[in-house]
Amino acid sequence: MVEFALYNAWLVPLLPALAFLAIIFLTRPWPMLSALVAVGGIVASFVVSALVAYGVFTNPEFLEKPLVYAVRWFSMPGLNVDVGIQVDPVSAMMIFMVTMVASLIFIYAIGYMKGDPGFSVFFSYVSLFAASMLLLALSSNLVEMFVAWELVGLCSYLLIGFYSYKISAREAAKKAFITCRVADFGLLLGLLALQIVFGTLNLVELSDKVAHYEKYTTFGVLTLIAVLVFIGPIGKSGQFPLHVWLPDAMEGPTPVSALIHAATMVVAGVYLVARTVFIFAKVPAAMELVAVVGAFTALFAATIAVTQREIKRILAYSTVSQIGYMMLGLGVGSMTAGLFHMWTHAFFKALMFLAAGSVLHALHHKADIWEMGGLIRKMPVTGWTFVVGGLAIAGIPPFAGFWSKDEILVAALESGHYVLFVMAAFTAFLTAFYMWRLIFLTFFGEENPANHPHESPPVMTVPLVILAFLSAVGGLVGTPWAPVWSQWIFFEHPHHVEPNYWVMIGSVVLAAAGIYLAYQLYVVDKAKVKVKELAERYRHIYTILYNKYYIDEIYLWFNHTIIDGAAKLIYLFDIYIIDGVIVNGLAYLTGLSGESLRVLNTGRLQNYALVFFLGVLALVVLLAFTGPSSASLTLGGVK
Amino acid sequence: MLPLTVGLTHYVVLSALLFAIGLFGVLSKRNAVAVLICIELMLNAVNINLIAFSKYITPTLFIGQLFAVFVITVAAAEVGVGLAIIIAIYRNRLSVNLDDFDWLKW
Numbered sequence: 001m002v003e004f005a006l007y008n009a010w011l012v013p014l015l016p017a018l019a020f021l022a023i024i025f026l027t028r029p030w031p032m033l034s035a036l037v038a039v040g041g042i043v044a045s046f047v048v049s050a051l052v053a054y055g056v057f058t059n060p061e062f063l064e065k066p067l068v069y070a071v072r073w074f075s076m077p078g079l080n081v082d083v084g085i086q087v088d089p090v091s092a093m094m095i096f097m098v099t100m101v102a103s104l105i106f107i108y109a110i111g112y113m114k115g116d117p118g119f120s121v122f123f124s125y126v127s128l129f130a131a132s133m134l135l136l137a138l139s140s141n142l143v144e145m146f147v148a149w150e151l152v153g154l155c156s157y158l159l160i161g162f163y164s165y166k167i168s169a170r171e172a173a174k175k176a177f178i179t180c181r182v183a184d185f186g187l188l189l190g191l192l193a194l195q196i197v198f199g200t201l202n203l204v205e206l207s208d209k210v211a212h213y214e215k216y217t218t219f220g221v222l223t224l225i226a227v228l229v230f231i232g233p234i235g236k237s238g239q240f241p242l243h244v245w246l247p248d249a250m251e252g253p254t255p256v257s258a259l260i261h262a263a264t265m266v267v268a269g270v271y272l273v274a275r276t277v278f279i280f281a282k283v284p285a286a287m288e289l290v291a292v293v294g295a296f297t298a299l300f301a302a303t304i305a306v307t308q309r310e311i312k313r314i315l316a317y318s319t320v321s322q323i324g325y326m327m328l329g330l331g332v333g334s335m336t337a338g339l340f341h342m343w344t345h346a347f348f349k350a351l352m353f354l355a356a357g358s359v360l361h362a363l364h365h366k367a368d369i370w371e372m373g374g375l376i377r378k379m380p381v382t383g384w385t386f387v388v389g390g391l392a393i394a395g396i397p398p399f400a401g402f403w404s405k406d407e408i409l410v411a412a413l414e415s416g417h418y419v420l421f422v423m424a425a426f427t428a429f430l431t432a433f434y435m436w437r438l439i440f441l442t443f444f445g446e447e448n449p450a451n452h453p454h455e456s457p458p459v460m461t462v463p464l465v466i467l468a469f470l471s472a473v474g475g476l477v478g479t480p481w482a483p484v485w486s487q488w489i490f491f492e493h494p495h496h497v498e499p500n501y502w503v504m505i506g507s508v509v510l511a512a513a514g515i516y517l518a519y520q521l522y523v524v525d526k527a528k529v530k531v532k533e534l535a536e537r538y539r540h541i542y543t544i545l546y547n548k549y550y551i552d553e554i555y556l557w558f559n560h561t562i563i564d565g566a567a568k569l570i571y572l573f574d575i576y577i578i579d580g581v582i583v584n585g586l587a588y589l590t591g592l593s594g595e596s597l598r599v600l601n602t603g604r605l606q607n608y609a610l611v612f613f614l615g616v617l618a619l620v621v622l623l624a625f626t627g628p629s630s631a632s633l634t635l636g637g638v639k
Numbered sequence: 640m641l642p643l644t645v646g647l648t649h650y651v652v653l654s655a656l657l658f659a660i661g662l663f664g665v666l667s668k669r670n671a672v673a674v675l676i677c678i679e680l681m682l683n684a685v686n687i688n689l690i691a692f693s694k695y696i697t698p699t700l701f702i703g704q705l706f707a708v709f710v711i712t713v714a715a716a717e718v719g720v721g722l723a724i725i726i727a728i729y730r731n732r733l734s735v736n737l738d739d740f741d742w743l744k745w
Contacts, residue, residue, distance in 0.1 A: 601744045602741060602744060603740075603741035603742060603743040603744030604737070604738070604740075604741050604743075605737060605740070605743065606665070606666050606667075606674075606737060608743075609665055609666055610666050613662060613666070
């Protein structure tokens with residue numbers, strides 16, 4: 001079985017893709033059947049992935065040499081592109097995580113999407129979404145990966161714009177797609193440069209060649225390549241300054257938000273950096289860039305999340321912030337820590353999004369957390385699972401987020417990035433604060449009499465409970481005392497972290513302080529007087545944060561003045577130079593010449609005959625006075 | 640009386656004169672039938688030319704004569720078509736004056 005799964009890992013992306021085709025072409029008229037096909041596809045894929053993961057993680061040979069099998073896609077001189085599957089610990093972990101989280105989200109979606117007119121279509125899209133992400137995870141070369149990368153972008157477009165009757169959903173879908181396109185342009189340039197310089201895009205060959213890059217290129221070119229490649233993840237993973245699409249992506253149905261934020265889309269950027277880490281490892285400047293962008297984004301998004309009011313928007317900014325953590329982990333040279341945080345984040349962020357979806361489902365899509373309150377009494381399962389997620393993201397031991405966040409902090413500290421360490425630690429405090437602000441306002445405190453919440457059906461709560469369990473224990477695979485994780489997921493050599501008790505205690509204290517502050521402000525102070533006072537006293541800061549640093553407005557301004565201004569100039573150029581001088585000018589010239597030549601066209605046969613005769617006469621004279629050889633030169637005659 | 644020997648030059652001069660008369664007629668006559676007749680004149684000038692050169696340069700071969708026969712044949716056909724066109728125009732316009740026929744510019 002395990003052997004079969006290892007050598008047929010291509011089934012993992014294929015099964016959801018088949019489910020997509022089956023739903024689109026066969027089962028679309030029958031919603032429940034479509035849902036069953038989709039869930040069946042992803043669960044079957046999960047079983048294969050679990051077998052692959054079991055096979056990989058019981059066999060240390062995979063650490064030395066990944067299992068690659070590929071077929072030739074196309075070839076021409078100097079360019080050979082394969083499509084293949086690369087099974088190694090990183091990809092095995094990834095497919096296992098993606099299929100597990102996606103299976104739970106799919107099952108949840110059966111309940112959440114119930115009665116939606118686009119039920120079947122929804123399941124076909126999410127199946128394709130999962131298939132694309134799994135292909136991306138298993139790709140053995142960067143062209144294949146890029147194709148999957150774009151497929152992921154396409155599916156996100158389709159799903160964010162799923163409620164296409166809403167203008168905001170359509171706009172958000174376009175925003176996501178266009179923002180990612182901007183970033184993908186950088187990635188594409190990076191890939192082209194890699195192909196030109198190294199002559200291959202195969203991951204294994206590339207890592208061998210980049211290790212001795214001096215033979216192929218200079219340090220400067222490699223730096224440029226690394227930066228270009230990193231632009232792709234900046235867009236896809238919602239890093240500053242291309243994070244703007246991610247908070248708007250919540251316009252899609254909530255299970256889609258969960259998929260995008262936890263398993264299938266934003267982590268693609270982190271995964272790509274992890275896959276091409278051999279390039280970054282050679283270029284310290286690029287590593288610094290990754291770390292700085294990550295740390296800055298983490299802090300930046302966390303400060304925005306503090307003031308937001310919509311439940312899914314807060315979660316969206318927390319995703320941006322947590323992805324920043326992962327980038328920081330990768331950037332300070334610990335692929336282990338970065339991917340570990342991706343692993344734990346997938347569980348608790350999927351959990352929180354699904355729980356938020358359950359809340360929205362119960363409150364008929366009323367999203368403002370200030371209008372909620374006391375929901376835990378009516379929705380105990382949703383509430384308590386969300387609390388588990390909150391503990392996990394805040395970094396309270398022994399929940400999952402604590403271990404991974406701790407590892408990133410330690411990695412930042414040990415590599416000597418003290419400023420980034422302080423930023424990350426402060427972000428940890430903010431994370432605990434805003435997440436527990438959300439929890440206290442939503443689930444505790446006074447009930448809002450306008451709401452009539454009810455607990456969601458078991459098809460939605462069971463995935464929540466499973467995810468809550470995973471969020472609680474998912475981090476135990478990578479504790480500093482039993483570092484199973486770091487023995488398998490690493491770059492070059494295992495990154496063994498000695499338990500750093502100071503960092504651990506510090507991060508727990510920060511998290512507890514954040515939760516305590518939220519408790520004081522939002523539970524003890526029932527009338528929320530302090531909060532209003534604070535908001536009033538620091539009104540300017542509050543406004544800036546509430547408006548997300550006006551990044552969207554800056555982009556809009558840039559678009560309206562710079563881009564539109566340039567467009568206007570070019571429009572004038574088009575009207576007056578291209579159309580005016582060139583196109584109309586040519587036509588005018590032609591007309592003028594016709595106008596002046598038409599007097600020659602008398603229509604009288606005898607005039608024409610005269611001209612004809614004079615022409616012949618001229619030829620004869622020419623021949624007579626210059627001789628045949630020079631005449632034939634002038635007239636271009638034959639020899 | 641001078642001994643009159645007719646040579647190639649005489650034929651060529653005759654041919655040139657006939658051709659020039661024909662050309663003048665084609666360019667100046669207003670009557671379409673007259674133009675047609677002048678064209679015949681030019682063709683016959685060419686025929687004389689062909690036969691004369693053939694006779695004086697390659698007397699054993701009959702290339703020129705053969706060519707002339709062809710020209711006569713084609714000229715006959717051409718006159719047939721030309722006269723038919725003139726009659727057709729006349730029926731439409733009641734005129735054979737070439738000055739009236741300047742529709743070729745359209």
